[in-house]
Amino acid sequence: MSVFAEKLIAWQQVHGRHDLPWQQTRDPYAVWVSEIMLQQTQVSAVIGYYGRFMARFPTIASLAEAPQDDVMQHWSGLGYYSRARNLHHAAQTIMREHGGIFPQDFAQIQSLKGIGRSTAAAVSVFAFQQPQTILDGNVKRVLARLHAVDGWPGLPLIEKRLWVLAESLLPEKNLPAYIQGLMDFGATLCTRSKPRCQDCPMQGECQAFQQQRVAQLPASKPRKAIPERQTTMLMIMDAGEILLEKRPDKGIWGGLWSFPECKPDQIPVQQAEQRYGMQAESLEDLPVLWHTFTHFKLEITPQPLQLIGKRPGLPQHLQWLPLNDAIAAALPTPVRTLLKTLQQSRY
DNA sequence: AACACGGGGTG
DNA sequence: CACCCAGTGTT
Numbered sequence: 378m379s380v381f382a383e384k385l386i387a388w389q390q391v392h393g394r395h396d397l398p399w400q401q402t403r404d405p406y407a408v409w410v411s412e413i414m415l416q417q418t419q420v421s422a423v424i425g426y427y428g429r430f431m432a433r434f435p436t437i438a439s440l441a442e443a444p445q446d447d448v449m450q451h452w453s454g455l456g457y458y459s460r461a462r463n464l465h466h467a468a469q470t471i472m473r474e475h476g477g478i479f480p481q482d483f484a485q486i487q488s489l490k491g492i493g494r495s496t497a498a499a500v501s502v503f504a505f506q507q508p509q510t511i512l513d514g515n516v517k518r519v520l521a522r523l524h525a526v527d528g529w530p531g532l533p534l535i536e537k538r539l540w541v542l543a544e545s546l547l548p549e550k551n552l553p554a555y556i557q558g559l560m561d562f563g564a565t566l567c568t569r570s571k572p573r574c575q576d577c578p579m580q581g582e583c584q585a586f587q588q589q590r591v592a593q594l595p596a597s598k599p600r601k602a603i604p605e606r607q608t609t610m611l612m613i614m615d616a617g618e619i620l621l622e623k624r625p626d627k628g629i630w631g632g633l634w635s636f637p638e639c640k641p642d643q644i645p646v647q648q649a650e651q652r653y654g655m656q657a658e659s660l661e662d663l664p665v666l667w668h669t670f671t672h673f674k675l676e677i678t679p680q681p682l683q684l685i686g687k688r689p690g691l692p693q694h695l696q697w698l699p700l701n702d703a704i705a706a707a708l709p710t711p712v713r714t715l716l717k718t719l720q721q722s723r724y
Numbered sequence: 725a726a727c728a729c730g731g732g733g734t735g
Numbered sequence: 736c737a738c739c740c741a742g743t744g745t746t
Contacts, residue, residue, distance in 0.1 A: 416729085
């Protein structure tokens with residue numbers, strides 16, 4: 378038996394949970410109901426629902442013949458209602474195809490609606506003491522740390538490795554205690570954030586701990602590259618002042634002052650003339666600036682312009698700002714950066 | 725406001 | 736197999 382399994386069983390006997398309502402039985406139906414309720418739902422939330430559900434639907438037959446509304450009422454407040462619909466549906470399948478007896482064959486268990494490999498394994502172990510392993514999110518985290526498995530566990534290749542690893546660690550004795558320990562250990566000690574490594578009996582086995590990579594494992598889901606957008610900002614100058622535009626309240630930098638943006642495919646000098654009635658000429662380019670938001674990256678091309686001739690009258694959302702004005706402190710970061718760059722250039 | 729999650733569904 | 740979804744809690 379693996380050292381991990383030995384230690385986990387010992388840990389479970391001291392720190393694990395032994396007194397939960399569904400742990401007092403080997404009735405596959407009771408185990409099944411509890412496992413479905415426990416999917417993505419904490420033990421504390423499940424306890425009351427489990428008691429009321431089992432009191433109202435004590436057998437597979439009673440569940441199968443109950444009206445769906447009745448089943449849903451007993452699920453009301455637990456969330457993920459497709460679980461209840463699948464449970465009801467599978468109860469009817471068991472009545473129809475298995476003579477009302479919960480199947481012991483692993484493939485048959487797994488083919489029931491709402492039961493995947495992990496839930497099928499839990500029922501197999503707790504009800505029938507068959508050698509199967511679970512692999513839910515908690516267990517993935519525990520095993521990824523134990524063997525320092527790199528890569529996001531949602532990747533098929535990584536998940537396959539974790540299943541193989543989980544199988545290889547299974548003990549021959551005390552299987553239910555081991556599986557329960559796997560669940561409880563991941564839920565209470567080897568947690569995603571702030572795992573209690575100082576209290577952990579697996580320090581000697583845990584490769585992530587020894588490599589000081591506990592906080593980095595399991596690897597998080599690679600987020601897709603955020604989209605990139607491009608804008609050109611007009612920096613129109615005249616007599617030591619620069620033109621600013623108040624942005625619409627909606628959207629990025631809502632209500633803040635910024636440089637007027639050049640419409641895509643517009644030529645800056647032409648836009649200055651057509652939209653603002655300004656005669657202007659281009660000045661020397663400034664370097665392109667990147668700014669990262671939560672959901673996109675913005676490439677900002679600054680276009681310094683010099684006003685020629687007299688200033689036109691301006692609507693309220695446009696105004697001239699002295700280059701050294703204190704208002705600059707309240708501008709969006711990239712705008713302030715551009716102003717600073719401008720001041721350091723020869724203009 | 726993004727991430728995490730077990731199972732289902734689709735191509 | 737690859738990919739995405741629904742629905743709820745957590746960070």
